[in-house]
Amino acid sequence: MLPAITADKLTKRFGDFTAVNQISFEVKKGEIFGFLGANGAGKTTAIRMLNGLSRPTSGQATVAGFDVYRNTEKIKRRIGYMSQKFSLYEDLTVRENIQFYGGIYGLPLKDIRHQMKQLLANLGMESYARTLVKSLPLGWRQKLAFSIAIMHRPEIVFLDEPTGGVDPITRRQFWEMIYKEANEGMTIFVTTHYMDEAEYCGRVSIMVDGRIAALDTPKALKEQFHADSMNDVFLNLTRPGRQHA
Amino acid sequence: MKQLLIFIRKETYHIFRDKRTLLILLGMPMVQVLIFGFAITNEITNARIAILDQSKGEMSQDIIQRLVASSYFEIDENLRAVSDIERHFRQGKTKMVVVFPPQLQENLLRSVPTQIQLVADATDPNTATTLINYASAIIGRYLQEQNQGNAPPLEISTDVKMLYNPRLKSVYMFVPGVITIILMLMSAMMTSIAITREKELGTMEVLLVSPLRPSTIVVGKVIPYILLALAMAAIVLLLGAFVFGMPIRGSLLLLMVECVLFVITSLSLGILISTRTETQQVAMLISLMALMLPTILLSGFIFPIESMPKVLQVISNIIPAKWFIIIIKNVMLRGTGFNFIWKETLILLGMALFFIGASIRNFKIRLA
Numbered sequence: 001m002l003p004a005i006t007a008d009k010l011t012k013r014f015g016d017f018t019a020v021n022q023i024s025f026e027v028k029k030g031e032i033f034g035f036l037g038a039n040g041a042g043k044t045t046a047i048r049m050l051n052g053l054s055r056p057t058s059g060q061a062t063v064a065g066f067d068v069y070r071n072t073e074k075i076k077r078r079i080g081y082m083s084q085k086f087s088l089y090e091d092l093t094v095r096e097n098i099q100f101y102g103g104i105y106g107l108p109l110k111d112i113r114h115q116m117k118q119l120l121a122n123l124g125m126e127s128y129a130r131t132l133v134k135s136l137p138l139g140w141r142q143k144l145a146f147s148i149a150i151m152h153r154p155e156i157v158f159l160d161e162p163t164g165g166v167d168p169i170t171r172r173q174f175w176e177m178i179y180k181e182a183n184e185g186m187t188i189f190v191t192t193h194y195m196d197e198a199e200y201c202g203r204v205s206i207m208v209d210g211r212i213a214a215l216d217t218p219k220a221l222k223e224q225f226h227a228d229s230m231n232d233v234f235l236n237l238t239r240p241g242r243q244h245a
Numbered sequence: 246m247k248q249l250l251i252f253i254r255k256e257t258y259h260i261f262r263d264k265r266t267l268l269i270l271l272g273m274p275m276v277q278v279l280i281f282g283f284a285i286t287n288e289i290t291n292a293r294i295a296i297l298d299q300s301k302g303e304m305s306q307d308i309i310q311r312l313v314a315s316s317y318f319e320i321d322e323n324l325r326a327v328s329d330i331e332r333h334f335r336q337g338k339t340k341m342v343v344v345f346p347p348q349l350q351e352n353l354l355r356s357v358p359t360q361i362q363l364v365a366d367a368t369d370p371n372t373a374t375t376l377i378n379y380a381s382a383i384i385g386r387y388l389q390e391q392n393q394g395n396a397p398p399l400e401i402s403t404d405v406k407m408l409y410n411p412r413l414k415s416v417y418m419f420v421p422g423v424i425t426i427i428l429m430l431m432s433a434m435m436t437s438i439a440i441t442r443e444k445e446l447g448t449m450e451v452l453l454v455s456p457l458r459p460s461t462i463v464v465g466k467v468i469p470y471i472l473l474a475l476a477m478a479a480i481v482l483l484l485g486a487f488v489f490g491m492p493i494r495g496s497l498l499l500l501m502v503e504c505v506l507f508v509i510t511s512l513s514l515g516i517l518i519s520t521r522t523e524t525q526q527v528a529m530l531i532s533l534m535a536l537m538l539p540t541i542l543l544s545g546f547i548f549p550i551e552s553m554p555k556v557l558q559v560i561s562n563i564i565p566a567k568w569f570i571i572i573i574k575n576v577m578l579r580g581t582g583f584n585f586i587w588k589e590t591l592i593l594l595g596m597a598l599f600f601i602g603a604s605i606r607n608f609k610i611r612l613a
Contacts, residue, residue, distance in 0.1 A: 091258070
């Protein structure tokens with residue numbers, strides 16, 4: 001089976017500053033791949049190179065089997081993306097947002113109508129279809145944004161800090177949604193800086209200063225660093241003085 | 246195509262959901278036309294003047310009647326002595342005093358050169374000049390009529406004829422100007438804000454990751470604003486026509502086509518600005534400073550380009566608004582057809598293509 005994502009010495013430089021420095025990894029189909037790192041470690045830049053927003057300076061990468069230099073258009077049809085900032089239109093209603101995003105991915109009207117019903121039922125938001133998104137609580141909005149990002153059934157979905165600022169209960173529900181999709185074969189590429197969330201991932205990579213400092217299952221990483229939790233693993237790796245050793 | 250329609254519908258929701266901005270956008274042209282029309286006006290009606298009639302003759306009475314009948318003037322007071330003039334001005338009651346000399350009638354009948362004195366308060370030079378011009382014209386015409394039949398052979402009189410705007414109404418000047426400003430503001434500022442807003446909110450990233458083509462995003466963004474801008478142009482034209490009697494002598498269709506061309510030029514400028522800026526505030530400031538001010542100051546809307554220093558005259562050539570104002574003045578006032586304005590149209594078209602090319606290039610660069 002072909003891997004969903006491959007990266008080989010992928011690098012992005014902005015002038016003198018190297019944001020992402022020769023990262024290499026593979027993500028299997030249906031895997032939940034956690035992409036961890038402190039703020040400014042290069043997580044967002046890495047995602048942007050994979051989803052076609054940013055052109056790599058050097059190195060190779062494929063997404064869904066397509067090259068990120070040449071086939072961005074083909075990649076775009078096969079991925080979903082939830083950006084770090086909130087990605088729905090606040091001055092549109094729930095229903096209008098669903099129609100818009102469904103529409104720009106070229107879904108037929110009938111499908112959109114069908115999906116909308118199901119999506120609202122799954123979220124328990126049937127009576128909020130005509131509510132403006134800005135009057136929904138943040139947690140609901142994030143769950144809605146995720147549901148909309150995967151409406152066109154992408155092979156891979158990129159989630160850039162999807163749970164920032166969301167309460168623990170909603171985060172839990174959010175991860176349940178992620179698990180459900182992964183079980184159905186969707187590949188999940190997720191960045192976060194909540195270490196408890198890292199435990200939910202199949203494998204985790206930890207970025208420090210543009211490099212991948214560690215990559216394995218949470219269990220193996222904890223053993224390797226003799227730590228009780230991912231939090232300790234992370235601190236161990238990012239602690240000053242430790243990173244250049 | 247379907248995606249474009251979906252995008253336009255979304256953009257239309259944005260415009261209509263933001264009630265306050267919409268109200269400002271639609272209200273602004275009306276307020277501007279009314280302010281320019283009623284407040285900032287170069288023509289003068291019912292200016293208060295005083296008369297010092299030392300001749301007390303039939304002729305001075307006739308002239309006074311003519312002045313009043315013109316509706317430009319209103320007699321405030323009849324003065325008795327020369328010394329009253331100064332006092333009267335100091336009280337600030339009048340703008341001008343007309344002084345008829347004692348032997349006005351006798352001198353004129355005997356063809357002895359004689360003078361009627363016009364004294365104006367030049368603390369406001371524009372008003373003073375205008376009043377003097379109006380009064381001289383009225384008095385001159387009167388004297389000319391009196392002289393008919395027994396005109397002295399060598400006397401030369403000028404006959405001034407103001408073409409296209411015989412009453413020198415300032416509405417003829419500002420309606421084209423206001424249309425230009427509104428179209429510019431609307432198109433450039435609103436599109437640059439609309440695009441940078443998506444960048445600020447983060448939705449632009451999501452759009453760029455989607456299969457939507459950048460050209461669809463740009464076109465979908467601007468089409469609602471083109472329609473809105475044209476609606477505003479129509480409001481200004483209607484107000485100009487029905488409130489101030491501004492004529493449209495040329496083809497309305499031609500006028501609209503030229504408006505669309507100018508709107509597209511401004512829109513592409515707006516897109517260009519948005520590709521260079523990250524926040525709405527910066528986009529707005531740049532639109533205001535880099536587009537609005539030159540449009541108002543250097544387009545010939547308020548200050549005649551001919552009387553500017555050479556450098557500014559050259560700079561004014563790169564301002565799209567200058568050419569657009571020439572075009573709409575020609576179409577509206579002179580009623581000229583396309584064969585007289587093709588050069589200006591071509592220049593505008595060239596600018597539009599240049600800006601569109603530049604903005605599409607820059608928009609794509611952001612993607613890479």
